[in-house]
Amino acid sequence: MKTISDCVEEILVTQPFLEEALSRRIINFSALAEELQDTISNMLRKPVKTGAIMMALRRYHPPKDLRHSNNLKSVxxxxxxxxxxxxxxxxxxxxxxxxxxxxxxxxxxxxxxxxxxxxxxxxxxxxxxxxxxxxxxxxxxxxxxxxxxxxxxxxxxxxxxxxxxxxxxxxxxxxxxxxxxxxxxxxxxxxxxxxxxxxxxxxxxxxxxxxxxxxxxxxxxxxx
Structure with missing residues (x-):
C-alpha cells in the first residue's frame, strides 16, 4: 500500500529543483506541505493532514550517490x-x-x-x-x-x-x-x-x- 512518504518521494523525484531546495533546507516545510496536501490526498484517495506530510518531507533524503559524487565534482x-x-x-x-x-x-x-x-x-x-x-x-x-x-x-x-x-x-x-x-x-x-x-x-x-x-x-x- 502506498504511503505518504511514497507520495512525497514520487513528487520530489520528478521535480529536481524542488528536491534540491528541500535538501538544502531553504524551503518552508509547512508551506510546502500545504501546497502538496491536495495532490497527496488525491494520490492516496483519502484526506491527509499537513503534519504527516511535513514529517515525510523532513525524513526525505535525496540519493547520496548524486549529492556526494566525487567524480561529478571533479568533472x-x-x-x-x-x-x-x-x-x-x-x-x-x-x-x-x-x-x-x-x-x-x-x-x-x-x-x-x-x-x-x-x-x-x-x-x-x-x-x-x-x-x-x-x-x-x-x-x-x-x-x-x-x-x-x-x-x-x-x-x-x-x-x-x-x-x-x-x-x-x-x-x-x-x-x-x-x-x-x-x-x-x-x-x-x-x-x-x-x-x-x-x-x-x-x-x-x-x-x-x-x-x-x-x-x-x-x-x-x-x-x-
Missing part, C-alpha cells in the same frame, strides 16, 4: 575546452526517402572547416550549419519539406572526459544551470565526449558565463 571543476561558434543556422526537415541523399550532396561540397551538425529523429531531422551555407542548403533541399529554420544562433561546445557516460547527474547539472539563469536552449548536439548547445546570439555571453560557473561553483547546490 564540473575541470571541464575541458569551451568553444564558441557564431553565425549558425538551424534547419528542420521532415524525414523522407530522399533526405539522406540531399544530405550526402552537402557533405561532398561544403568546406570542412565550418560548423556542421546533422541529427535524425523518428519523424524529422535537424541540420545546423554556418550561415554562409544557408542558401546552399536551401537549394540542395528544395524538394524536401522544411518544417522550420532559425538563424542568428551560436554553438557553445564543451569537451567532456572520456568517462562522462559513467557519471550520473552530469547533464542534469548543465541543464539546471541554464534553467536557473533563464537561458533557453534552441538545440542540443551531443557526441560521446563533446556536448554542444545552440542558443540565440543575444544570450551567448550569458550562456557561456553559466557554463563557466559550473566549475567555479561545483561545491554549491546538490553538493552541499
Amino acid at each position: 564540473l571543476k575541470n571541464l575541458g575546452d569551451i568553444t564558441v561558434r557564431s553565425n549558425l543556422v538551424d534547419f528542420t526537415f521532415k524525414n523522407s526517402s530522399t533526405l539522406i541523399l540531399s544530405h550526402s550532396k552537402i557533405l561532398e561540397s561544403i568546406n570542412t572547416t565550418i560548423f556542421y551538425g546533422f541529427s535524425r529523429g523518428v519523424h524529422e531531422s535537424n541540420l545546423v550549419i554556418s550561415s554562409s551555407e544557408k542558401q546552399h542548403i536551401i537549394d540542395e533541399f528544395v524538394k524536401e519539406t522544411m518544417i522550420g529554420m532559425q538563424d542568428n544562433l551560436c554553438a557553445i561546445s564543451i569537451a567532456l572526459p572520456t568517462n562522462n557516460t559513467q557519471i550520473p547527474g552530469l547533464y542534469y547539472q548543465i541543464f539546471k544551470r541554464f534553467a536557473w539563469e533563464g537561458i533557453s536552449l534552441h538545440e542540443v548536439i551531443s557526441t560521446t565526449n563533446e556536448f554542444s548547445v545552440l542558443v540565440e546570439d543575444h544570450t551567448v555571453d550569458k550562456a557561456f558565463s553559466a557554463i563557466k560557473k559550473l566549475g567555479n561553483n561545483y561545491g554549491v547546490g546538490l553538493f552541499d
